[in-house]
Amino acid sequence: MQRSAEPALGRESRGGVPGPQSAPRGLLHFYALMSIARKPMRGYDLIREIETKTGGAWRPGPGAVYPVLRKLVREGYVTANKGSREGPTQVRYEITPAGLAHIAQAKKMMRTSTERMRLMSSLFLDLMESDDLVGFVLNSFDLQTQLVRMIVESGNGRLSDQDRLFILRQYELNLERESGRVSSLVRGLEAGPRVKKGRK
Numbered sequence: 001m002q003r004s005a006e007p008a009l010g011r012e013s014r015g016g017v018p019g020p021q022s023a024p025r026g027l028l029h030f031y032a033l034m035s036i037a038r039k040p041m042r043g044y045d046l047i048r049e050i051e052t053k054t055g056g057a058w059r060p061g062p063g064a065v066y067p068v069l070r071k072l073v074r075e076g077y078v079t080a081n082k083g084s085r086e087g088p089t090q091v092r093y094e095i096t097p098a099g100l101a102h103i104a105q106a107k108k109m110m111r112t113s114t115e116r117m118r119l120m121s122s123l124f125l126d127l128m129e130s131d132d133l134v135g136f137v138l139n140s141f142d143l144q145t146q147l148v149r150m151i152v153e154s155g156n157g158r159l160s161d162q163d164r165l166f167i168l169r170q171y172e173l174n175l176e177r178e179s180g181r182v183s184s185l186v187r188g189l190e191a192g193p194r195v196k197k198g199r200k
Contacts, residue, residue, distance in 0.1 A: 028050075028060055028065070028068050029071070032046055032072065033099055033102065034103060036072075036094065037095040040081075040092050040093060040095075041093060042090055043062065043069055043091070046069075047060060047061070072093070073093075075098075076096060077095070077096060077098055077099035077102055078094060078096060078099055079093070079096055080093055148171050152167055
């Protein structure tokens with residue numbers, strides 16, 4: 001039986017911690033297409049880019065990357081151009097018009113999926129046990145902060161200073177609004193009977 005070219009969701013290493021190859025199915029396919037759309041690259045370049053951007057948390061090997069690249073070629077989304085100025089022949093992948101159209105359609109679907117996830121979040125939270133819910137909420141705070149920091153501190157030129165300023169101002173306003181609500185909730189809980197401060 002042929003093994004999947006992409007790492008399976010939830011593959012774990014010791015202690016239940018996600019291993020270096022773990023990633024949702026389809027992510028490598030879409031990320032490879034997006035990266036090649038930004039600039040032509042070799043399979044090795046893609047591997048190094050993913051490893052660098054994830055700080056080594058995700059290191060797809062050649063056995064995962066090259067089958068995905070070959071599939072993109074078969075689908076007509078990228079072309080494989082062989083060239084050899086010095087040393088062994090190298091294959092550089094470039095985006096096609098069909099690939100750009102596919103990216104535009106995928107982005108539209110992602111926006112729709114994000115909105116559906118937001119609307120269904122109450123059902124998702126209802127499935128969690130109390131201890132899992134606490135960890136999920138705390139991790140969500142950290143993730144949001146990290147995402148904002150990564151976006152506004154990114155030096156790749158994708159955002160102008162005006163865009164960064166807009167994001168930070170909106171984030172600041174949201175924090176101020178939520179801070180007032182949270183303070184009110186904290187005072188109400190602390191005023192209630194038998195509330196233990198702190199959590200072990």
